[in-house]
Amino acid sequence: MSTLRVTAEVLTVHEHPNADALELAQVGLYRAVVAKGAYRTGDAALYIPEQAVLPASLIEELGLTGRLAGSKADRVKAVRLRGELSQGIVCRPAALAGVDLVRAAGAGTDFAERLGITKWVPPIPPTMSGEVEAASELLPWVDIENIQRYPDIFAPGEPVVLTEKLHGSACLLTYVADEGRVYVSSKGFGGKSLALKEDPRNLYWRAVRGHGVVEAAARIAERLGARRVGIFGEVYGAGVQDLAYGADGRRESLGYAAFDVSVEVGGAVRWLDPGEVVELLDGELPVVPRLFEGPYNSERVLELASGRETVSGRELHLREGVVIRPAVERYSTVTGGRAIAKAVSAAYLTRKGGTEYE
Structure with missing residues (x-):
């Protein structure tokens, strides 16, 4: 949020x-x-x-x-x-x-x-909650501003990558290589530097274990010589939010798609470029669909924010929106941090019976 x-x-x-x-x-x-x-x-x-x-x-x-x-x-x-x-x-x-x-x-x-x-703080259902512990080593997620509110985050013609924004729940995983320690958290708990203790009933731990996220993080750490690796993904399916993409969050078909990676190398933390994320995770983890790669155009962004979802491959329901990143990670004076933004479809915003859990 x-x-x-x-x-x-x-x-x-x-x-x-x-x-x-x-x-x-x-x-x-x-x-x-x-x-x-x-x-x-x-x-x-x-x-x-x-x-x-x-x-x-x-x-x-x-x-x-x-x-x-x-x-x-x-x-x-x-x-x-x-x-x-x-x-x-x-x-x-x-x-x-x-x-x-x-x-x-x-x-x-x-x-x-x-x-x-x-x-407004969304409610946390029991399956997304659990016993927490302090996690100062957890690599945090960042708030993403809406491009309609801050249209100057990107310059016209700037090379960008647009990925589909999924309506699920953000899962934060941090792998600490020199300790072999794993922290798993939600966006809400992660913002407080808290991690969820492992519980086979917990939504995020089920997704992490079911999709091999820890193993993927360990391989990235070895390849890049990173002390810490953060993999950020969306957990989705029936029982998670009202848009399910053909998955079921209550069963083994719980959906997961990685959307970002950060690493600590030599004491410095950086976000990987979109191309690096795909290269490192290709064949390792499901990733969010890439909808566009090319010059930034606000009208094109808003056009792609609408339509049908592509995650299931069957266009089962409306699309939430898109996330916009520069092709090469950079700082933004508009956000005071990462140059990253979202655009949300009008159909999603005005749908009936929608859920907005953290």
Whole structure:
């Protein structure tokens, strides 16, 4: 899940094609439905992104009582309003009445804490939980920002690789070569430097043992002379999330696909280029499908984010989206870390009965 920031943004306002009383306020590549005449192009307003949880007072002020997502109707979620996808909320809360929002937009000020807005944390089902232990050696995963929110992560024409984004649960494995030690964790526990103790009932340990992930990590460590190897994969199937890709998370057909690798060599940790990941894991582990390799184009990215899944080979259901990486790993001043982003399909965001477990 990406980092939650609630910031002021300068808007571009578009007509709503299907409603005379509504308009579309654009932030990055996102568009949020707003009342007609509330904003003009060049105005600044607050943008509250998806997955933000709002306090009751702000919900009431914005006239959104009973209209948000979640059991408490307090979570921002993408919706279609008169046929147009609306992602996030554009507003000017009374609590910021004296704030110069244009200046705040330029400074990138985060108003989440001031407004009592928090980040939604998905629930953890019992099969994804378990007894944990401290794991300071665990190689962590990173938050991935949405390219629609931060379209300048990649430059037009930059060589990139797009892989299919799977709707499962992220599995973090770290192999410590000089100790022969293995740490397995989820994204949520891994963010706290905690690992799950081995349990044959646990979803992640079942995937790791069932697909030979430890053995693959050991071979990478030997080949690269790495002290630590981190393999990051998606565990999927029925019982994991609502999109199953023809696998069953409750049985031996539990699905697993690796999507990233990091290594510590000579005391330095680095992420492998997409080509290195494929080379090292080819024939060793299942990997996420590669959908495109070539020059970056935002329209092409959004096009590929939609459609049918390719994991099963049978197009069983919709595609969640894509993950974008540079062909050669690099730092991004936009993210303040890795140059990596995601694009999520509108059909996925607005599907009915979806699950979003950590």
